[in-house]
Structure formats: C-alpha cells, structure tokens
Amino acid sequence: MNLKTLIKFAAVTAAVATMAVAPGAVQAKKLKVGFVYVGPVGDHGWTYQHHQGLLAVKKAFGDKVETTHVENVQEGPDSERVIQQLAQQGHDVIFTTSFGFMNPTLKVASRFPKVKFEHSTGYKRSKNVSTYNIRFYEGRYVAGVVAGKMTKSNTIGYIASFPIPEVIMGINAAYLGAKSVNPNVKFKIVWVSTWFDPGKESDAAKALVDQGADVLFQHTDSPAAMKLAEQRNISAIGQASDMKAFGRKAQLTALVNNWGPYYIARVKAVMDGSWKAQDTWGGLKSGMLTIAGLNDRVPADVKALAAKVQADIASGKLHPFTGPLEKQDGSMFLKSGEKISDKALSGMKFYVKGIEGSLPK
Amino acid sequence: MLRIVPRREPSRTMQILTPILAVVLTILAGLVLFALLGKDPFRAIYIIFFQPLTSTYALAELTVKATPLVLIGIGLAMGFRAGVWNIGGEGQFVMGALAGGSVALALHGSDGFWILPMMCVAGALGGMVWAAIPAFLRTRFNANEILTSLMLVYVAILLLSVLVHGPLRDPEGQNFPESRLFGDMMTLPVLIESTRAHVGFVVALIAIVVAWLFLQRHILGFQIKVQGQASQAARFAGYSEKRIIWLCLLTSGGLAGLAGTFEAAGPVGQLVPGLPVGYGFTAIIVAFLGRLHPFGVLLGGLVMALTYIGGEAAQIAMSLPSATTRVFQGMLLFFLLAMDLLVNERIRWVPRPKSERAMG
C-alpha cells in the first residue's frame, strides 16, 4: 500500500465513521458553505458582521444551503488546519474572513482545486481563490465630513490598532473628509497595538477626550470608545456595526459592514456554475458598506451635506483621494485632478499632509 | 472515616490507570455538558476524542500541534524541578521565531542545505538570549524570574509586531504586516506527503530522550533534582544555585526558541504577527500533566493537542461554540490533575480513634 492509497483509505474510513454517527447528513444535496472567523461571533464588531452575512445566506437560500462557521480561529498555524478540514468535509465554498488567513487559504486551495475559496481583505488570488473587501475609506470620508462639521474643539481623536494600509487609509480618508469642511480641524491619533482590549480602548478614548477631542473615531473592534463618548457627552463614529446601543446620544453615525449581499451573490454563483476567481472591492455603491442613520441631533444642513457626499462617492463623482494631495512630508503624490489608483490605495503607508505623528518605516 | 495516606513511592499501576480513569470521567462529564447545551453528546465526544485519531491528516496535525508544546514543556519541566519558574516560554518562543526567521529573510534567494540548520541555531540562541535576561536579573539582582520572564513575553510579542510591520515585512506584500514566504531550503522537510507533519516532531522526540538521559545520568541533572527537592541540602553539598538557574533558563529558553523557529519554518512558513498562539503558557500545563518527566511531557503534549484539534472538529461538525472547547479542556485537566491523588496517596478507611469519637 503506497502512501496515497493509505491516505485515501484513511479518508474513506473517516467518512464512513462520520456517516455512521450522523446518518442522513449526506443525503440531501445541499451546497455546503463554510466560514472561518478570527474572533468570536459575539464580538459585536468585525466577526459579528460577517456572521450577519452568514445568516443572510441562510435566509436567502433556506434548505438549499448548509452553513458551517468556526470562530476564534487564530491567525497563526491553526487557520490552515481549520480551512483544510472544511474543504475535506465537502464544503463547496469557503469564506476566510481575516487578512492573516491569506497564505493558509492559498495553500489549502491548491490542494482542493474543486472547492471555491473566498478570502477577505487580502491581495493574493488563484484559480479558485477570490478576494473581496469593503472600501471602508469611503465611509470614513463621509464620517469625517460629519465629524468636521460637528466638532467644536476642532480636535478629532482617532483610536487605531496597527499601522497597516487599511487603518492608515482610513485615518487619511477621515482627515481629508473633515478637512474639506473644516480647515482648522486637527487629528490626534493613539495606537493601542491591539485589535481588541476593551479596557485599553477605553483608556485611549479617555486620553483623547482629556486632550480636547470631542469626536472619536476608532479602528478597533470593541464598543468601548463609543461607550466612553456617551459617558463624557461627546460624539463618536460607530465602527463595523451600528453601535447605537452603546452611544444613543454619542453616535453621530456608524459605518456598517454589510457582507450579506456579497455572500449571497457568490453562493448563487457557485450554485449556477458561474463562479470565477475575481477581486471585489465594494463600497457605498454596491451597498457592502452602509452608513447607519445619522443621529437626530445632527443639524439638517450637515445631514444634507453628508447625504450629498455619500451620493457623490457612490456615483463616482467624488473620490476621497483626489489631487492635489501631498504626503505628510510635503512631497506631492497626486497631481491636481488625479485620482489615486486602487493599487496605491491598498498599499498606503503614509499620512497625508496635515496629520501629525509618525508611522513605522 | 476516609483518610488520605501518602504512599512511600508513587504507584506504578495508578500512574497508568489514572489517566485512563480521568479520560473516562471527562467523557462522562462531557456527555452531561453537551447534553445541557442541546447537542448530541455521544457524537461530540466521538468527534473530540476519537475522530482526530482516524485519519492520517489529523494524526499529522496532532504532531504539528504537539511539537511546540512538547519542546517547550521539556525545558520548563526541567526548570520547575529545580524550582526555577520560567513562565515566559511564550516570549522565548517568539524571539526564537524572530531570530530564526530573520536568518531566513536575510538569506532570501540563496540556496544551501546549511541554511535551515543555521536558522535553528539562531532560533535556539534567540530563545536563550531572551531567557538569559531573567537568569541574569535573578542571579545578579535577585529579581524574581516569574515577573521578569512573564513581562518579557509581552515585550517579545510587541517586538515581533513592530518588526513585521516595519523592517521585516514583505517588500512585495503591499505593506501588509507579513514577512516574505520562506524559500524551499528554509522550510522544514515534511514527514508525510500532503500533510504538515514536519521533522520538528522527530527533534522533539530526540530532545525527550536526551533530557531523560541528562536527568537520569548526568551529575547536573541530579543537582537539578536535589535543588528542587531540598535547596538547603543542595547548598550544603556545594551545588551552585546560580549555575542551576542559568542552566535551566538557558535550556528552556533554547528549546522554546527552537520551537519558535520550527513553527515559523514549518506550518506557517513566514513571520506573521499571529505566530504566538499561547504555546508557551499551555506548555506549563503540559509540563505538569507529564509530572515533570520527559516522557510524561510527550503524553501531556499529545493530549492537549488532541483536545485542541478535536475542539475545532466539533465546531465544524456540530457548531459547538469555541468556548465549549475551553470548558471541556478545563474539565479534562481538572480530572487529570485530581487523579494525581491516587498516584501519590492511598485512600484508606480508618476507624475513628476512640478519643475523637468521645469528643465529637
């Protein structure tokens, strides 16, 4: 018995064993859809929103699909095993929803050419690996406009996690949005070096408020900053999900990740055989990013302005990164009227002019 | 009344019987837990405990998961025997991965059979350097190694983060925080084709035998045991406490560093911020599960690895929340640890002494 037959034999035994335990699980020919989450479903942020997408798939296809999700999968060595197991157990399409799953997804995909893979926020693709992401920066620009209008101290606080392009372009977009309506606005940025530590996020929010910020942005996962804004009677922008429960007064608006429509479209594509590996970077236009209702205390003219900016971005009339734009050090990177390319945007590693502080080289 | 009476020496039969008994008790408790959660209890137990043993891939994964636990566990166990409390294995693991990984990245594009051994040496050195800090602070300034080694864990993780966000990140990686993928000559040879089982597991097995021989045969191994059991006696015998501290910390640091390099050069194949997943802490449990004995550490490591892999499988197959795995692991450990009682003591029915009865 050579190695391959041995493995096949083992796989068959495993399959038989599973069938013995779960009769009927294989009978109906459902499409099996797998999701790999980096956090717990109950994080009320990043993973929670992906799970809402899963639920949307379930709702849309009913008993034509069978969904599986694995939560709290760490980005180190464990993710490859989880993805492999999902593929091995006959999942037809697998969504891996964190950047750190990129190389593991590709590795597994090369071993399972018939299984479709979808990796969120990455940039490497192959024949059976698609990538998809949301243009979060579009929403941050709109929120920046609102924040720029609403700030009285002209100081906006920003709680950031790690200096990756995603976070940096978010800071830049929010700043440009705020600056476009308020030339005196200043950004204070605090990096907490974690995606999730409610205590520390709350401490950081406190530090920013104490230094005069009266609107808070965050690019971390817990609602701690929103809650602190509520307690301190200032404003904040909700991140990933609608955080109204944590900041009834404080939340000016929230940027909500809406993965459902994308997941439904892709599952459908697998069903009717039209699935192809592709890159999707959807924003306000596609509805993958939505802006949750503006707070009632936002004045009507600001609301109207925000709606217009949102519509302009959605229609393509306005791109948040349009020249003339200079980098922090004063060097020109976009000539007048020039729009940034998606490639330059997705690898952004510098602050635009006017933002203080430094980034790791 | 029931009395606990210490045995003269640990019971051999019980040493073999108790882990089995503990597993049986855990299964019973697990059945209750899963039934309470509304899941099919028998299927859950099957998936967690037995399914991972039924396929080559899962068995290979078992060794992948157990390798770092065992490697770190051996070193820690040695230290714990001597009363040296290195609880910073996680930090030494990270520094090892960083050192070994940096060699691979510096030599990017070059080929040669010598690269991998060099990475391993660098990794072990990286872990040793990180462990040398608590050793130095303890022997020179009397600073407790529990605190220093633990604090250095967080420093190491942040250092890894800053380096992969900065100087070590992949120049073609669109500024994402990951290093390049290591080349073929920089990744560990795989033992079984189309699995991730790598030679690191073989190294771990060798390390176990070496550690056992060392503790059994070498004079320093003897000194370690004496140091832990009777530090006074050790001092009278003229054993240098400092020497033991250095020895234990450097050994455990080196092994943890090696484990870090294996992890980076094996299943991961690059440096990523998410490399540390808590092996350094879990290895402390592994060391004690193995009763600080090298062979025990191997078993302990395999058992812990099994519950992790089984837990994942149960999530996939039955959508058990991942929290259940942790509760279940906790229970298994409780039973295993509680069973030590039967190994080291006898439980006897002792009639109450008359005087006591009169008083009561």
Add this chain to the structure above:
Amino acid sequence: MDLVVNILLGIIVAATPLVFAAIGELVVEKSGVLNLGVEGMMIVGAIAGFSVTLESGNYLIGIVSAILAGALMALLFGFLTQTLLANQVATGLALTMFGLGLAALWGQSYSGKTADKFPKLDIPLLSDLPVVGKLVFGQDYLVYLSVALVLAVSWFFRKTRGGLIIRAIGENHEAAHAIGYPVVFYRYLALLFGGGCAGLGGAYLSVVQTPFWAEDMTAGRGWIALALVVFAAWRPGRALLGAYLFGGITILQLHSQGFGVKIEAQYLSMLPYLATIMVLVMISSDRMKVKLNAPACLAQSFRAAT
C-alpha cells in the same frame, strides 16, 4: 492642571482592577498557595457582575454576585489543590482556561448590551474643590473600596492574630499544623478571599470601566496582577504601588501619543512591562528583605501527618 487631574483619574481607573486582583492573590500566596487562575476568576467575575447587574438593575447585587462567582471558582481550585492535593500551578492554569470558556458561554446573550454609568461619590462642596475635589472625593465607590482593602489587608497581616496565622502557615505549614492551626481550612479562606477579589476586579472592568461585556475582555490583566504580587514582594502597600505604576505608564504612553511623540506605538506599549522589570530590579537587590516576605511554602501541597 485639568489635564493632570484627568490623567490621574485615568490612571486610577486603569489600575483599580489590577489592585483588586493583586491584593487578593497576595493574601492567597501569603498563605502558601499559588493560584495562577486569576485571569479565569476575573473573567467569570466580569460576566457575573455584568449579567446580574443588568438583570437586577442593581449594582450592589451585581458586584456581590461577581465576588461570589470569583469565590466559587476559587473554591473549585481549593477543592482540587487542598483536598485532592492536585498540583497548584497546573490547576491554576486549567482554571484560567475553564473560566475563559465558562464566561464566554455564560455571556453569549449579553454581548451588545450595556449598563448605565456606575455611581460615583459626590459630596457637595468637597467634590467641587479644584484638583483634590475630583481626585479625592469624586471617584466611584469601588476605587475607595480597593484602597480600603489594601489598607485592611496590610493591617490584617501586621496587627491581627488571623494575619499572623496565615503568615505562619505560608511560612511553614508543618510547624503551623503542629501548633494546632488547621492549615487547609485557613488556606481555603485565603483562596475564597482571593477569588472574591479577582471577581471584583473583573467586574470593575465590565461594570464600571467599559461598561459592557465582551469575550476575553480581561485581556491578560490576571497575569499582570500575578506579576504585581511578585513585584510587591508580598507587601500590600507595594502591590498598590505596582498597580498604579503599571496603570500609570499605560495611560501616560497613550497620552504621549496624543501629544505627538514620535516613537512607534509598539515600543511605547512595551514601556509598562519594561518599567516594572526595572523597578523590580532596583528594589530586589536587598536580598534579605525579599526573603523575609516571600512565603516559604509557596505552591507546596500540604498533607497532614497522621
């Protein structure tokens, strides 16, 4: 000036959960038991405190539940290590795993909910004084409790018979047993106290500081508390100092970023850990003093000789 006061207020909030957990563990270790399960007891306290506060609408009941939940976890630890003589280090770590899982299961239906602002002390006139008003008379009640606990524990060890017995047991349980002290009983008491404190520390995070529930929200604070006991060389006052030092540097590094300090954030985040090591090195060189306070029987199982 306002900024300084605000920074100090921030430090107090960041340090208080550490103070609770550390002072509890200090008593446990003084009795000769090493419970590495602080993180697990804290997180269970956090969910117990939050869920009960939310259901009952009463902070007092919530806080008391957190204390009880932490103590129950400690009881489990006590049963395993004191009655069944299981290894303390490993049992403590297992307790952390168990606690994190249990809390996550318990908290499944509580994510996305939030509590109101925890009541603060507010004495007319006094609380309005400049500088000292907010700092001394304007904290939430638990902050006062944390400081009172440290003072009480310090007094307990120095002035009371119970404190003396616990110290004796931690120092030499054989001798203490020979004199007739019920070693295991006192260790159970110390453990229950430690568990209650850890639960309280967790509840401070979920009920006062944030206030909401999220999985794994203790984010390693239990480990820091453990380190602080070592840092304190088992002296209560110093544990308080250590917690404020650690919390203080955490807050200061966040503030320094707001002011635009040009150092990479990860390096700044290392500062609390490095500073703790450095201060420990400075205060540890007096060998005898450290030895005097360290409980000699730490982590050793006790079985009564028959």
